[in-house]
Amino acid sequence: MKFRKVLSIFMALILIMSLSACSGTAPRRNPSASTASVSGKDSKTAPVTLKYYTIGTPDSDLEKVNKALNELLERKINVRIDYNKINWSDYGHILSNIINSGTNFDIAFATEGDQGDYSGNAVKGVWLALDPYLSTTGKEMYAAIDPLLWEGVKINEKIYGVPTNKEVAVPEWWMYSKELIDRYNIDISKYSTLESLEPLFKLIKQNEPDYTVIELDQYSHNFFALESYEYVLNKDIPLMVKSTDKSLKIVNIFETETAKKTLSMLRKFYKSGYINEDAAVKLISGLEKDLKVFWREGGGGPYSTSSWSKDTGYEVVAHQVSPSIVTTESARGGIMVVNSRTKYPQECISFLNCLNTDPEVRNLINFGIEGEHYALTPQGQVEVKKDSGYTGVQYTQGNWFILKTLKGDPGNKWDVYKNFNSEAIKSEALDFTPDVSGTAVSTLLSAVSKVTAKYYPGLMTGTVDPEKVLPMFINELKAAGIDELKNTLQQQIDDWKSKKSAVFKLN
Secondary structure, eight states, X not given: OHHHHHHHHHHHHHHHHHTOOSOOOOOOSOTTSOEEEETTTEEEEOOEEEEEEEESOOOTTHHHHHHHHHHHHHHHHSXXXXXXXXXXXXXXXXXXXXXXXXXXXXXXXEOSTTTTOHHHHHHTTOXXXXXXXXXXXXXXXXXXXXXHHHHHTEEXXXXXXXXXXXXSOOOEEEEEEHHHHHHTTOXXXXXXXXXXXXXXXXXXHHHOTTSEEEOOOSSOOOGGGGGTEEESSOTTSOEEEETTOTTOOOXXXXXXXXXXXXHHHHHHHHHTTOBOTTTTTOOOOOSOTTOOEEEEEEEOOTTHHHHHHHHHTSOEEEEEOSOOEEOHHHHTSSEEEEBTTOSOHHHHHHHHHHHHHOHHHHHXXXXXXXTTTEEEOTTSOEEEOTTOSOOOOGGGSSOGGGSOOBTTSOTTHHHHHHHHHHHOEEOTTTTOOOOOOSHHHHHHHHHHHHHHHHHHHHHHTTOSOHHHHHHHHHHHHHHXXXXXXXXXXXXXXXXXXXXXXXXXXXX
């Protein structure tokens, strides 16, 4: 009898432990907060509500998903989320206004550049340094997320955000309409340079009048990645290094033969009518549904065609055309940050830990409510319902490897991703973060970015003649101080490299 009693208690404990995959309720910062009575004796602290901002089209069913999410989170970690989505084109400036006005929030999505300015706001003290929490409340997510991603989000050896655990490298892929690839029996693996694409584009232009041959917009393309170039800062400042070059010599990319050759080819494509006429003024909008396009470019990992096909509304096939290199930019492609002024740091970390380790929470915030927004196939894969009313933005919210796969995905999808990550090449500049806080540097950045904004869209879409316009662009960049900026950043990257080398020798 005693054995049975002990066994019953043991089994009950296992059942209780299995009810939640999260690490447990977040520690309360205010033990005297209002409580709810349970059985007249026990008490439970009222849940904290965290205000969370992220990017994406606000969904008609966002409130419904938010409610379901909170029911789950309250049961698991006694936390609630006020879940807010801001439209793609508005996110950067609205979040900036929220930060500058001192408006309360707890968690936000950020990348480098204009979508949250991860490094810039970290240096300013806007984001909370997470290091003290990653060995305690956040230790499970720290173990779950790839070490290269944690390295990539470091700024001055501190971590200010939780990277999305996804592909560590985001190489360039060229995607094509599967319908046309099948119709003309095209082997897409043969095409990895712009020059090689010319006869293919000519074929489609002549025979498929309903299709746009190439779709480009102002800033979505990174043709220089084909030659392993990465930005030192971002695309607004055309200073780049070769990821595999140990010297990390910075160049103005538009002064290189690579750029001249690329721009010449794009101009040829535009004049031939292959590129959409509005490319230079077309805002970044992601992949447009049901717009018939033969060729697009995109950055991603294995099986990205599943999400791209969903976004376009028709099946696409794709071929990787640039090396898989882990860069600071790829590591910082999707980050969740905590406001340094939050009243609830432990609760924020508890939520982020849960989001990255609990499949039930992660799948809900990505796919919505089962039965309403998606159905499960007999194989346990997600079949998203048409016009479901909710779409998660996968790269912005937590660990991919605990997500269910989509209908049609191979069963070993996440194993393939992990293998892809293990084979990626580490950039020589991984985690280098330029110091742009000084007034002089800020002035140079502003001047150079204005010149880039003036010329980049026209040149990189083939809309203008590079033989006439490129010299004007380079002259104005020089007048804006790009060489001075290049020298400053070169000194910084050389100093960073020396310190890294010294630390490596010590270890």
